[in-house]
Amino acid sequence: MLEIYNRTLFLVFISLILSIHLDAQVPDLYSYNDLSMFSFAKQKDSLKKTWDCPQLYKDKSTQKKYKEIWNERTDFITSAIEANNYINDGKIYNYIEAIISNLYKANPQLLKQKPLLLIDRSASVNAYAMGENVIAVNLGLITFAQSREELALAIAHELSHNILNHPENSMKQRAEWLTSDEYKNSLKAVLDSKYQRLSRLKKVMESYTFSRNRHSRYHESEADSLAIILLKNSHISFDPEFFLRLDSTDDEYRQPLKNPTKNYFASYHVPLEDDWFNQRSKGLSSHTYNFNSPAVIVDSLKTHPDCVERYEKTKSEINLTGKLTPIPAEIKERANKMLIWNIYDNLSLTECLYRIFLEKDKGNMDPWYDFMTYNVLSGLYYSNKQLNRFNAIGIKSKEFISKSYYELQNLLEQVPANTLVELIKAGSNAAFWSSLPPDAKGMKALFTTLNFDIDNVPKAESAAANNFVNSNPSSMYCEFAEHFKK
């Protein structure tokens, strides 16, 4: 009873915080304080108290293991909050929450309590259920989905996992297996064996993985079936084609740019040699190799396996009651910008710039994308100075990317530092700055110090970062400045 009370209190508390926040007006995309480290600080601290592991097993070792696994889940969420993996953005939250409300109200028998929603900043096209009536929706899913109905299907699927207690059951199953005689004996046999220990251990793990996958497949199928019911009760159309679209989520960077890569830098009027866009190395990446057909991602390794099978199983349930509702452009735009910023802040510069160019291909003239291009070039120059350019570019194998992406990563790798300086200087004098808010302009000043202040660099960096944070305390870009404050 106390446990239910605690959980309810926690959910109410989070909802209250969210509702207070939603009334606030935020400059730019969001405020620095909207990041989960601040906006969920109290919840994070109280999570461990409110999420008490239930007493399920008489066997002490199984209960102990179950508690360990239970606490791992709590630790995962608290560390994700601490790492700012979640964002408390009013507009996006409201939009997704409205879909959840729709499903909640129409399914009172299945959803006894309104679920708690978290918006994850990840670019992965996914949503996930954490049990305890909590689900998270990734920004990557919001930018990928083409309609409200597609989002509703993904959300209903995750809610179904919670309704069917799949997360809890998985934890139980794992605790039971790890404390079972079968597991202990097989592990003992591994440790007792003189030879092939690693292979034997792999076999033990594989037998569990096989069983888990079988259960997982069943769980997915079960959640799909229930999701269709949730949607039907809510009068939300169900289009099984979405499963087929999900199959392509790992091909994000195989999408080519509309124009030659060089053209995207034309406005800088800085000569870029054609050679810089080509791979000139004699390395193995330029050879033809075929160990495991790497060009085709094995289905089990995909973000969403079994998509075709899921489509086949559910296609008879198609229920297109009306026109599909496009996701409002403002929501898409906000989610995409947040995604690009997060990718940038994670120092994945090629991915960030490629997404910017994909947006430009759509005819988006928003100066924010020019600002972000400037940030990428400045970040690359800074990484070059720090001998971290290679990691900042994050070179991907050519099998998994388009020719345009390949050219772009070649350019970022090979453009000489002095040309980068020219590009940065051209960017800093461009017209787009006039339409940007003061904190964006502050980023330019910060980068000028980071990149071109040669005296007493660590102190100057720290001072410039402090100066930025003090001048723009609520700016979302404080997240970036914080990296240099120490």
Add this chain to the structure above:
Amino acid sequence: MKKQVLTLLLSVSFFVATAQTKVFKEVSDDIATQTRGIIQDNSLVGYVIFTRLEKASADSFNYKITLMDENLNDIGTVNFTEIGLDLEGVAFDQDVLCLAYLKSSTQGKVFKNKRQAKQSNLEDDVLIQFLTLNGQIARTNSLPVNLNSTLTTTAGNQWGFNKFQYTGSLKHEVQLQNVSGKGFACFYGDADGCNLVAYDFKGNQLWKKSIDDKQAFALFASKSDIYLLEKEKQKYIEGGGSLTGFNFEDGKSYPKIAMQDKDGRSLTMMNFGTDPVTGNPFICGKIIDTRNGNHLGLVKNYTHAPYDGVYTIDVNGHNKKDLKETFIYWNDGSQKPGISKLGYMSDTKSFTVLSSAFRDYNGNTYFVGSQLIKKVKIGSILASVITAPLIIPPIMILSVGTSKCKLLNANVVKLSSKGTLSLDNTIACANSSFWRSNTDFATVNGGRNFYSLDDPESKSSFVIADDSKNIMIYNVDQKKIVRTIPHKAEGVHTTIGPAKDGHFMVIEYNKKEKYTRLSIESLK
């Protein structure tokens, strides 16, 4: 910066495996990994990680080869089972990876007693494996070797009973190189002799030649031939070399070329590589002074004219007449006023301890080394004069030496394609302290190191100057330092390694946090 990782970990299907980490560690004591760069025609084209996974039987192990491209992206893996292997060499050409191992069922194995040890099979081999880019082991060849193994005792158990193991090694380590478009050449030496072996890309042995044993060997493959630079056992620490070429097709050897000048002075070998302009082999180094050349242990020895000059030899063919030899002497006074007869450089008022040499894309040869200055310890002399009547104190004072030495910046000395020698520039380095002149040179040098890198695309050459404070990358054409990599705080060891063309690898080992950070950075 923050990295989002494994967001999906909490989704219903991912609750697995973390609890297995400890177990995995416990069962994986046997795991050992060797990492090597894959070299083709002197360019790094990728990396191979050779991992011994586990014991498969009493004598054999399961192994995994992981291939990575030049950007450290995985290409694929190959698994196989073999007797104990140590990876000795890697070469690549025509989409075939050639790996050389030392194969032994006894080395490293501990025996409970002498009888068990004596019953074991002492047959060891150099194993040559040919791997395709489809992940197939196309062929494996064994070359029996005699490791001159001796049975030694190891630490005993608690009752004091000793255990036994065989220790032995090749006399000359395996050297493996690709011969562009033709095959692979392998050199090794054991207790029974030295061998040079050639293979085609299918792994067929083309020929095998016995080579007379020498003090040391260096294998080099040119466009069409292979060369062995041999060092004779003779009185000079550095000199005494000869060069022998072999036709790759049939193993026929060409006339041996002695590494000495026309007066019989021995030559040091500072670089044996490919001329970036002609693609032919070239050798360069210093001409050893017949009188002072063999005394190099102390720092003062470098001020006593151990070398008479520098030389380059372009190997344009197989015979003596095909060699283009350039000998530049300073001991005859011909380089004055720039360089004195003793090798003292007037512009920098220093001697130069030349330690690295290379050729650029314009046919110039550069010699790089630390400036060395020597000063008289006036205080010591005065003190010994003042205390002269006391007899013993002045002897003691004089016994520690009357001069001191110090290393300053680096001198970049250029031997132009036209044969003129001059100081081209200096590279600012962290100066050493003053040391007594009879201090070991290694102590004074303090790990300072110079080596070179090329960027074939921009046809630029670089000097890497590694001193106690920084690693500097100096562009020879632009005559300036283009990158400076500081040696970071205590506990972080920073080194530079080879990487794909036009790049270098920064390797940072953090001793405290126990991680190694790799970054491949552009030379530009």
